[in-house]
Amino acid sequence: MSNIYKNRKYIILFLLPAFIFLTVYLYYPFFLNIFSSFRSIRTLGTYGKKWNEPWNENYVKLITDPVVRTSLVNTLYMMIATILGQVGIALVLALLVDNISKGTQFFRTVYFFPIVISATALGLLFNLIFLYDKGMLNQFLEFMGKRDLTDWKNESHALATMMLPVVWQYVGFYFVILETGLNNISEELYESAAIDGATRLQRVMYISIPMLRNVICTCLTLGVTGALKVFDLPWTMFPKGMPLKQTFLTGTYMYYQTMEAKNVDYGSTLAILIVVLGVILSRVTRRIFKESEDL
Amino acid sequence: MKMKKFAALILGITMTAVLAGCGVQGAAPAAPAAPAEEPAEETAEETSEPAGGVEITVTTTFAGEDTNAQNYKDSVAAWEAKTGNKVSDTSATSDETFKTRVITDFEVGSEPDVLFFFNGADANDFVNAGKVVSIDDIRAEFPEYASNMNDDLIAASPADGVKYAVPVNGYWEAMFVNTKVLDEAGVAMPGADYTWDQFIADCDKIKAAGYTPIAAALGNIPHYWWEFCIFNQQTPENHLDIPQSATDATGAQWVAGLNDIKDLYEKGFFPDNTLSATDDETFAMFTDDKAAFLLDGSWKVGGIVGACQSDPDDPSTLDADKVAHFDVTYFPSKGNRKTTDLVGGLSMGYYITTKAWEDPDRKAAAVSFVEHMTSDEVVPLFAQHTASALKNAPKVDESKFNPLQVKAMDMMSGVTSLTGAVQDLFNGDCRVSTFDGMPDIVEGNVDAADAVQEGIDVYKETIE
Numbered sequence: 001m002s003n004i005y006k007n008r009k010y011i012i013l014f015l016l017p018a019f020i021f022l023t024v025y026l027y028y029p030f031f032l033n034i035f036s037s038f039r040s041i042r043t044l045g046t047y048g049k050k051w052n053e054p055w056n057e058n059y060v061k062l063i064t065d066p067v068v069r070t071s072l073v074n075t076l077y078m079m080i081a082t083i084l085g086q087v088g089i090a091l092v093l094a095l096l097v098d099n100i101s102k103g104t105q106f107f108r109t110v111y112f113f114p115i116v117i118s119a120t121a122l123g124l125l126f127n128l129i130f131l132y133d134k135g136m137l138n139q140f141l142e143f144m145g146k147r148d149l150t151d152w153k154n155e156s157h158a159l160a161t162m163m164l165p166v167v168w169q170y171v172g173f174y175f176v177i178l179e180t181g182l183n184n185i186s187e188e189l190y191e192s193a194a195i196d197g198a199t200r201l202q203r204v205m206y207i208s209i210p211m212l213r214n215v216i217c218t219c220l221t222l223g224v225t226g227a228l229k230v231f232d233l234p235w236t237m238f239p240k241g242m243p244l245k246q247t248f249l250t251g252t253y254m255y256y257q258t259m260e261a262k263n264v265d266y267g268s269t270l271a272i273l274i275v276v277l278g279v280i281l282s283r284v285t286r287r288i289f290k291e292s293e294d295l
Numbered sequence: 296m297k298m299k300k301f302a303a304l305i306l307g308i309t310m311t312a313v314l315a316g317c318g319v320q321g322a323a324p325a326a327p328a329a330p331a332e333e334p335a336e337e338t339a340e341e342t343s344e345p346a347g348g349v350e351i352t353v354t355t356t357f358a359g360e361d362t363n364a365q366n367y368k369d370s371v372a373a374w375e376a377k378t379g380n381k382v383s384d385t386s387a388t389s390d391e392t393f394k395t396r397v398i399t400d401f402e403v404g405s406e407p408d409v410l411f412f413f414n415g416a417d418a419n420d421f422v423n424a425g426k427v428v429s430i431d432d433i434r435a436e437f438p439e440y441a442s443n444m445n446d447d448l449i450a451a452s453p454a455d456g457v458k459y460a461v462p463v464n465g466y467w468e469a470m471f472v473n474t475k476v477l478d479e480a481g482v483a484m485p486g487a488d489y490t491w492d493q494f495i496a497d498c499d500k501i502k503a504a505g506y507t508p509i510a511a512a513l514g515n516i517p518h519y520w521w522e523f524c525i526f527n528q529q530t531p532e533n534h535l536d537i538p539q540s541a542t543d544a545t546g547a548q549w550v551a552g553l554n555d556i557k558d559l560y561e562k563g564f565f566p567d568n569t570l571s572a573t574d575d576e577t578f579a580m581f582t583d584d585k586a587a588f589l590l591d592g593s594w595k596v597g598g599i600v601g602a603c604q605s606d607p608d609d610p611s612t613l614d615a616d617k618v619a620h621f622d623v624t625y626f627p628s629k630g631n632r633k634t635t636d637l638v639g640g641l642s643m644g645y646y647i648t649t650k651a652w653e654d655p656d657r658k659a660a661a662v663s664f665v666e667h668m669t670s671d672e673v674v675p676l677f678a679q680h681t682a683s684a685l686k687n688a689p690k691v692d693e694s695k696f697n698p699l700q701v702k703a704m705d706m707m708s709g710v711t712s713l714t715g716a717v718q719d720l721f722n723g724d725c726r727v728s729t730f731d732g733m734p735d736i737v738e739g740n741v742d743a744a745d746a747v748q749e750g751i752d753v754y755k756e757t758i759e
Contacts, residue, residue: 042724042757043420044402049759132568133580153571239392242514243571244734260395260731262724 085167090174123236181215347379355411359388362597408651415719460644465682467639480504510586525552
């Protein structure tokens with residue numbers, strides 16, 4: 001082995017740029033954010049004029065603020081929608097496409113397509129679909145004989161209306177990952193199972209899904225942590241938690257407090273909550289969806 | 296081994312150079328600035344006609360349904376053709392999000408070179424931060440700057456009493472009416488003596504006829520109802536007072552105003568989806584003959600007329616029958632406010648930012664742009680049926696007006712007073728509890744007095 005790999009100088013040299021980058025753009029803002037959460041700040045780019053009184057004002061508010069509770073519950077629903085909707089539907093689609101001999105590439109392209117459209121554009125598109133008056137869905141229901149218009153963005157429907165496009169957009173992403181995982185399973189396993197008389201369903205249940213375990217675990221981890229970061233599409237469709245602050249997610253509420261309400265220090269406190277939640281959830285998901293080394 | 300060490304060293308240097316290159320790339324445009332500073336010293340020979348080829352960023356509210364959106368595009372194109380400069384336009388419809396965006400742009404250092412914005416308390420943050428240049432400072436180098444304006448009509452900033460924004464056109468806020476809906480509901484066109492009780496009775500009739508009485512998105516743009524319902528508890532003399540508490544005289548008036556909106560909501564006079572709809576949606580209800588009243592500003596005249604054209608950009612496609620269904624009248628009165636007392640004035644103007652001012656090329660281009668947009672030729676195009684601050688305002692030629700503009704002129708001829716909007720003095724952060732909080736107020740989740748007090752607390756904090 002050459003000395004170049006033993007000499008720590010070069011290791012440090014190569015690690016330094018990434019370390020500096022992370023320090024400047026991740027760790028420094030994070031620690032500054034903690035500092036900001038104790039200050040009274042109404043203007044971005046400043047440290048505020050005074051400390052909060054009492055110093056833990058924002059953290060007390062975090063516990064008592066009903067909108068924080070709403071946004072946490074909504075984020076939890078978003079995670080469930082991600083697991084069942086995005087990964088679940090993607091798995092079913094991937095298994096179906098894996099069992100057809102022609103048109104695989106076509107379905108891959110079709111299902112993956114929503115990913116390449118910007119979330120903001122999708123938000124505007126779905127706004128038109130769910131529009132109260134003259135929206136595509138209400139027009140269709142009217143055509144089918146429904147007499148009253150449905151407000152798909154009211155309190156009763158808002159969450160489902162918000163989550164549907166998010167789920168729809170990312171199904172293709174997980175579909176491609178799972179489909180690639182299925183392609184890596186040896187054909188010989190299926191052939192020998194077929195010779196032994198296994199039905200298609202049995203082959204899926206006893207070969208495909210067990211062999212996909214690690215890929216599914218990766219998808220679920222990506223999905224759960226990704227649900228914490230969903231922002232653009234919900235904000236485009238339901239700005240300011242509309243209606244009645246019922247559609248806030250942790251990310252959108254943080255943005256609202258920081259950029260719209262100009263409560264920058266409280267926004268910092270919400271950002272810390274998101275980081276803490278992210279760390280806890282990523283550890284929990286890693287533990288629950290632990291990849292098997294046997295595969 | 297030496298070769299590998301050498302290769303590693305070269306790689307390391309290359310990476311460092313790439314990283315450094317990123318920084319150099321960002322700094323590169325600053326290099327030629329040094330020689331360009333020379334003309335700045337020649338103050339006496341300063342000219343607002345730049346050499347051309349300069350691109351300036353401009354943000355205005357002349358977008359979307361604004362009456363002057365097309366006039367703005369045309370005027371910008373004319374200035375570009377005249378000077379050879381370019382405008383990078385980031386205009387957007389004026390709402391709370393727009394105001395927040397502009398203020399945030401200033402906070403993070405990405406403000407435009409020229410800004411058409413409110414001259415009230417919404418501008419306080421960037422005025423206090425010294426991020427815009429006063430008209431006096433500009434005139435020190437460009438003596439002709441805004442010299443065609445009547446200085447008495449240029450509003451001073453409430454932050455420091457200095458004048459920064461050169462106004463273009465005035466505005467008024469009033470109630471647009473869809474007379475087709477009124478006719479079908481058997482309701483007469485409201486006049487100069489329209490009272491709140493008559494308004495409630497008319498709304499009942501309109502609702503009974505199957506129409507929505509009021510086109511408003513309370514979850515999106517409650518501004519106009521907020522302003523007028525508070526004004527209705529006051530007089531033009533005390534409308535611009537800011538309460539010190541929700542329980543003092545002015546505070547109680549504000550609370551009563553918000554409770555009037557709650558009352559209208561509980562009576563079912565707003566659209567079914569008023570808490571989840573956007574302003575565009577409720578505006579479409581109004582122009583589609585589904586709602587009777589629309590409380591909005593003079594800038595909406597163009598939007599309504601545009602909705603009556605098969606091609607919104609081509610006035611020759613105007614459907615004369617359709618536009619005849621629209622009229623404009625005064626907001627119903629309650630208490631001591633006369634029906635004919637309206638909200639209006641010259642609340643916006645062109646700012647030149649310090650960022651542009653400190654760049655010699657962009658300074659001249661920005662001054663030239665504002666001079667063009669506030670010239671005696673361009674201002675009348677924008678002002679139309681509203682006021683302007685021109686010293687020599689040309690006589691209005693009504694023959695060039697569309698039918699709704701003519702009706703607006705008739706209405707304005709009967710106005711007894713024009714008072715500024717108090718929300719312009721009660722800046723953005725303070726309005727959050729009663730603007731964004733309006734759905735909770737009308738639903739009864741939050742008491743109007745608590746919401747007003749929360750806004751006052753923020754106000755006190757901002758003026759500390």
